[in-house]
Amino acid sequence: MKEGLRQDRAGSVFKALRSLLPVLVILALIAAVPLFSPSNRFLSLAISAGINVIALYGLSVLFGQTGILSMGHAALVGVGAYAAAILARDFGVGFWAALPAAALASAVFAMIVGIPSLRVGGHHFVIMTFAFGQLLAIVLTNGGDYTGAATGLDLAGPVTLFGADMSDLTRYYLMVVAFVTSAAVASWAIINSSYGRTLRAIRENEKLAASLGINVGRHKIGAFVVSGIFAGISGVLLAYFLGHISPSQFSSFPSIYLALMVMIGGARLIEGPLAGGILVAFLPEVLNLDPVQSRIVYGVCLIAVIMLLPDGLIGGIVRALRAAFSGKPKQETQQRGAAEAQR
Amino acid sequence: MSPILAISGLSKQFGGVTALAGVDLAIEEGEILGVVGPNGSGKTTLFNVVTGVHRPSGGSVLFRGQDITGLKPHAISRAGIGYTFQQAMAFAGLGVLENVQIAGEHVRARADSTANPWPTPQALLDFVGLSAVANEKAGVLPFGSLRLLGLALALATRPSLLLLDEPAAGLNDRETTALVGLVRQLPGHGITVCVIDHDMKLMQMLCRRLAVLDFGSKIADGPTEAVLADPKVLEVYLGGDL
Numbered sequence: 001m002k003e004g005l006r007q008d009r010a011g012s013v014f015k016a017l018r019s020l021l022p023v024l025v026i027l028a029l030i031a032a033v034p035l036f037s038p039s040n041r042f043l044s045l046a047i048s049a050g051i052n053v054i055a056l057y058g059l060s061v062l063f064g065q066t067g068i069l070s071m072g073h074a075a076l077v078g079v080g081a082y083a084a085a086i087l088a089r090d091f092g093v094g095f096w097a098a099l100p101a102a103a104l105a106s107a108v109f110a111m112i113v114g115i116p117s118l119r120v121g122g123h124h125f126v127i128m129t130f131a132f133g134q135l136l137a138i139v140l141t142n143g144g145d146y147t148g149a150a151t152g153l154d155l156a157g158p159v160t161l162f163g164a165d166m167s168d169l170t171r172y173y174l175m176v177v178a179f180v181t182s183a184a185v186a187s188w189a190i191i192n193s194s195y196g197r198t199l200r201a202i203r204e205n206e207k208l209a210a211s212l213g214i215n216v217g218r219h220k221i222g223a224f225v226v227s228g229i230f231a232g233i234s235g236v237l238l239a240y241f242l243g244h245i246s247p248s249q250f251s252s253f254p255s256i257y258l259a260l261m262v263m264i265g266g267a268r269l270i271e272g273p274l275a276g277g278i279l280v281a282f283l284p285e286v287l288n289l290d291p292v293q294s295r296i297v298y299g300v301c302l303i304a305v306i307m308l309l310p311d312g313l314i315g316g317i318v319r320a321l322r323a324a325f326s327g328k329p330k331q332e333t334q335q336r337g338a339a340e341a342q343r
Numbered sequence: 344m345s346p347i348l349a350i351s352g353l354s355k356q357f358g359g360v361t362a363l364a365g366v367d368l369a370i371e372e373g374e375i376l377g378v379v380g381p382n383g384s385g386k387t388t389l390f391n392v393v394t395g396v397h398r399p400s401g402g403s404v405l406f407r408g409q410d411i412t413g414l415k416p417h418a419i420s421r422a423g424i425g426y427t428f429q430q431a432m433a434f435a436g437l438g439v440l441e442n443v444q445i446a447g448e449h450v451r452a453r454a455d456s457t458a459n460p461w462p463t464p465q466a467l468l469d470f471v472g473l474s475a476v477a478n479e480k481a482g483v484l485p486f487g488s489l490r491l492l493g494l495a496l497a498l499a500t501r502p503s504l505l506l507l508d509e510p511a512a513g514l515n516d517r518e519t520t521a522l523v524g525l526v527r528q529l530p531g532h533g534i535t536v537c538v539i540d541h542d543m544k545l546m547q548m549l550c551r552r553l554a555v556l557d558f559g560s561k562i563a564d565g566p567t568e569a570v571l572a573d574p575k576v577l578e579v580y581l582g583g584d585l
C-alpha cells in the first residue's frame with residue numbers, strides 16, 4: 001500500500017516534469033538563435049516579446065489557473081518599470097536590486113487594486129483592472145517632474161552580470177531568455193503544486209471550493225498579487241531595455257494586447273504564454289502588416305480562438321494531436337457537453 | 344451530553360419571503376437525523392445558513408459549544424462541518440482524484456489526526472466506489488457518480504458533522520442502496536449526519552429521528568415512527584407521497 005503510494009507520487013512527479021520538457025527544449029532552441037547571427041531588428045523584437053512573455057506567465061496563473069481576467073495588466077508592468085526608473089534616479093539603485101523592489105511594488109499595487117475589486121467578483125474585476133490601468137496612466141501623465149509627465153522617464157543605467165556589460169543586444173537577449181525560462185519554471189511549479197490545485201478549484205466552482213475550506217477571496221487576491229510579481233519583473237526588464245518609459249506604454253491598449261496574447265496562446269498550458277507572446281509579436285513582421293492591419297488580424301484571431309479553441313492555440317494543437325493518436329476524444333467532448341447541459 | 348450542533352431561533356428572510364421563521368434544532372453526537380418537509384419549506388435554507396452560504400437574519404448556531412453564527416463557508420468547513428449541495432457539484436474540469444485531493448488539502452490539522460489517520464483520497468474513492476474512474480475528468484461522470492463524488496469531497500474535509508441535502512435525488516435504486524450503506528457507516532467513523540430528503544422510505548431506513556419543517560417552522564421533532572404518525576405531519580403531507 002505504502003509502496004504503491006510512493007510509486008504513485010513518483011509517477012505524478014515524472015508526469016509533471018514531462019510537461020515542462022517541451023518548453024525547456026523550445027527555450028533552448030530560442031537561446032541558440034544568436035548563433036545564426038540574426039539582425040538587430042529581430043533581436044529587439046524578440047527581446048520585447050520575451051519581456052511580454054514574462055508578464056504573460058503571471059497572467060496565466062491569474063487567468064488560466066484561477067479564471068480571473070485582468071484588463072489592466074500592463075499597468076502592473078508599468079508600476080515595475082517606473083519603480084526601476086525612479087529607484088535608479090533618486091536612490092542610485094541598479095538593475096538587480098530593482099528587480100525585487102519592483103516586484104514588491106507591483107505586488108503591493110495588485111493587492112490594493114485586488115482587495116476591493118475581487119470581493120465584488122467576476123465582471124467587476126475586469127472593469128476595475130481596466131479602470132486602474134487608465135487611472136495609472138492619468139496619474140503618471142500628471143505627475144510633473146517626479147514621473148516625467150507625458151514624456152516619461154529616462155533610465156541610462158548599465159546592466160552588468162558578474163562584471164560583464166549586458167547592454168549589448170545579444171547578451172540582453174540571452175538574459176531575457178533566462179528570465180523567461182525562470183518565469184516558465186515558476187509558473188510550472190505553481191500549476192503542479194497544491195497551491196495550483198487550489199486556484200483551479202476556485203476557477204471551476206467557487207461555491208464548492210469555499211465549502212471545502214478554501215478561502216476563495218484571499219486566494220483570488222493572492223493570485224493577482226502573484227501575477228503582479230511577474231509583471232513587476234517584466235517592467236524592470238522593459239525599462240532597462242528601452243532606456244525610456246512613458247505612460248502610454250502601460251495604458252489600456254497594451255493591457256488588452258497582453259490579455260489577447262494569453263488567450264490566443266492558451267492560458268492553462270505551460271506552452272501557451274510563450275506561443276501567444278511570440279505569435280503576436282512576430283505575426284505582423286512575418287505577414288508584413290501595418291499597425292491597422294495587424295490590429296484587425298489580432299481581432300479576428302481572438303474571435304476565432306474564443307469560438308474554435310477555448311483552450312487557446314496550444315490547447316487546440318494538443319487536443320488535435322491526442323485525437324490523431326487515440327481517435328476517441330470526440331466522445332469525451334460530447335459527454336462533457338452533456339454534463340454541462342445538465343448543470 | 345450537549346448536542347454537537349445547537350440551532351436556536353434561526354431565521355432567514357429573502358426580501359419579503361420568510362424562508363426560516365425561528366427554528367430550534369439540536370443534533371446529537373453520533374446520530375443520523377433526518378429533516379423533511381414539503382418543497383420550499385426551508386430545508387436547504389437551513390443548511391445554507393448553518394454552513395455560511397447565507398447569513399442568518401436572526402438566531403444562533405453553536406457547534407460543539409462554539410458560536411459559528413455568520414462565519415464564512417470556508418471557516419465553517421474548517422471547523423468540521425461538511426456539506427453536500429442539493430445540486431450535485433464537483434470541479435468538472437479537473438480529474439476525479441484531483442477533486443478529492445483538493446478537498447483534503449484545506450483541513451485544519453486536528454489533534455487526533457495523527458492518532459487516527461484519515462483515509463487518503465484514493466481510499467475515499469474506494470469507499471464511494473469511484474476508484475475505477477479516478478483519472479477521468481469529473482465533468483464526464485454520470486449524475487449518480489457525481490453525487491457519490493460529492494460525498495467523497497465532503498468526507499475528505501474530515502467533518503465531524505456532515506450535512507447531506509437530498510443525497511439520493513436523481514439516483515437509481517441500486518445507487519440509492521449503495522448510498523444508504525455508506526451513510527449508515529459514518530457514525531461508526533465518528534461522523535454525525537443530518538440528511539434532507541423527500542423519500543420517506545429512504546428516511547425510514549436511515550434515521551431514527553426526524554424533524555419536519557413547514558413554511559420555515561419546525562412542526563415536529565422526534566422518533567421517526569412517532570413523527571410519521573403525527574396528525575400535524577400527516578396534514579402537511581396530505582395528498583403527498585407519504
Ligand SMILES: Nc1ncnc2c1ncn2[C@@H]1O[C@H](COP(=O)(O)OP(=O)(O)O)[C@@H](O)[C@H]1O
Nearest residue numbers: 357360362380381382383384385386387388389
Ligand atoms: N437565494 C434565495 N433567494 C431568494 N429566495 C430564496 C433563496 N433560497 C431559497 N429561497 C426561498 O426560500 C424558501 C425556502 O426554500 P428552500 O430552503 O430551498 O426550500 P426546500 O429546500 O425545503 O425546498 C422558498 O420560498 C424559496 O423560494
Ligand SMILES: [Mg+2]
Nearest residue numbers: 386387388429
Ligand atoms: Mg431544497
